[in-house]
Amino acid sequence: xxxxxxxxxxxxxxxxxxxxxxxxxxxxxxxxxxxxxxxxxxxxxxxxxxxxxxxxxxxxxxxxxxxxxxxxxxxxxxxxxxxxxxxxxxxxxxxxxxxxxxxxxxxxxxxxxxxxxxxxxxxxxxxxxxxxxxxxxxxxxxxxxxxxxxxxxxxxxxxxxxxxxxxxxxxxxxxxxxxxxxxxxxxxxxxxxxxxxxxxxxxxxxxxxxxxxxxxxxxxxxxxxxxxxxxxxxxxxxxxx
Numbered sequence: 302x303x304x305x306x307x308x309x310x311x312x313x314x315x316x317x318x319x320x321x322x323x324x325x326x327x328x329x330x331x332x333x334x335x336x337x338x339x340x341x342x343x344x345x346x347x348x349x350x351x352x353x354x355x356x357x358x359x360x361x362x363x364x365x366x367x368x369x370x371x372x373x374x375x376x377x378x379x380x381x382x383x384x385x386x387x388x389x390x391x392x393x394x395x396x397x398x399x400x401x402x403x404x405x406x407x408x409x410x411x412x413x414x415x416x417x418x419x420x421x422x423x424x425x426x427x428x429x430x431x432x433x434x435x436x437x438x439x440x441x442x443x444x445x446x447x448x449x450x451x452x453x454x455x456x457x458x459x460x461x462x463x464x465x466x467x468x469x470x471x472x473x474x475x476x477x478x479x480x481x482x483x484x485x486x487x488x489x490x491x492x493x494x495x496x497x498x499x500x501x502x503x504x505x506x507x508x509x510x511x512x513x514x515x516x517x518x519x520x521x522x523x524x525x526x527x528x529x530x531x532x533x534x535x536x537x538x539x540x541x542x
Contacts, residue, residue, distance in 0.1 A: 329356035329381060336362060343367040345374045353380035353403075360387035370397045372417070379403055388412050388433070393420050395441060402426060408433065415439040421446060482522035484536060496520055497537040498528060506537060 329352035336345050343362045360367060369392040375381065379402045386393070388410035395417030398404065404424045411434025418441030421427055425446050477483050484496070494514065497506040509528070513521045520538060522528055 329354055331359055331362070334358075334362075336367075337371075338363065338365055341365050342369070344369045344371045346371040348375045348378050350377050351380065352378055353382070355383045355385075356381055357385045358387055358390070360389045368392065370394055372396060373399065375399075375401055377401075383407065386410050386413070391415070393417060395419055396422065399423055405429065407431070410434065413437050416444050417441045418443060420444045477521075480524040482524075482526070482528050484520040484522065484538065485518055494520070495537075495539050496522060497539065499535050506535075 329348075333349040333352040333356070334345055335347035336343050343365050345358065345367065348356075358367060358370070366389040367387060368389055370386065370390060372394040373396045374394065375384075375398045376396055377400050378398070379400065381401050382403050383406045384398070384404065385408045389412065390410055391412050391414050393409075393413060393416045396419045397417065398407075398421050399419050400423045401421075402424065403426055404421075405426050406429040407421070407427065408431045411432075413432070413434070414437050416437050416439065420441065421430075422443045423446060427446055430445070475483050494512075496509040496512050498509050499506045509522055509526055511523045511526060513523075515521055
């Protein structure tokens with residue numbers, strides 16, 4: 302059977318081979334992806350649900366830029382653990398990664414302007430999302446999970462016009478007995494530490510006032526900052542010059 306460019310292309314008869322041979326457990330790659338080409342642009346439309354491990358979505362396929370991740374393209378790909386979306390992608394469709402239950406981290410390229418509703422919904426292992434560019438102008442409802450996802454990495458190398466020299470991975474956020482928000486991080490420095498917060502990915506981050514540091518891996522945000530519910534927003538911990 303011969304496919305036109307506007308039809309889905311399944312490379313290497315992957316689905317047929319999976320029905321005959323047992324899954325080998327290899328990492329995910331281009332052969333797991335189904336895509337369409339229209340107007341000289343590629344949309345990822347589906348992924349083999351047996352794909353596992355890390356996936357680098359290619360920036361080009363057949364010489365054409367990959368510009369969008371389609372509706373439910375990775376729905377129920379429960380064995381993917383991390384994913385990198387290239388700078389060529391501008392749109393992540395609704396429910397694109399919904400129910401990738403093993404997905405713990407995602408790196409999103411600097412050109413994404415729109416993330417559809419429920420794009421990462423039910424990805425309850427997802428704790429780290431790095432945007433390499435500016436925050437998307439459009440973020441749909443329930444785009445990210447409501448549990449565990451309490452932190453995200455940042456928007457490239459600058460924030461508020463100042464260079465970010467180091468950004469800490471937030472490993473946990475919770476509240477203590479005094480209703481302070483407690484953030485555990487992978488390290489702390491004695492100078493230049495900033496905690497930033499936003500209630501929505503479509504809103505800018507602002508600096509949190511009155512923070513204190515405890516030991517080598519904990520930041521305390523006082524209850525007076527009004528951020529009692531750590532699940533209600535997104536935090537960044539950075540060093541700034």
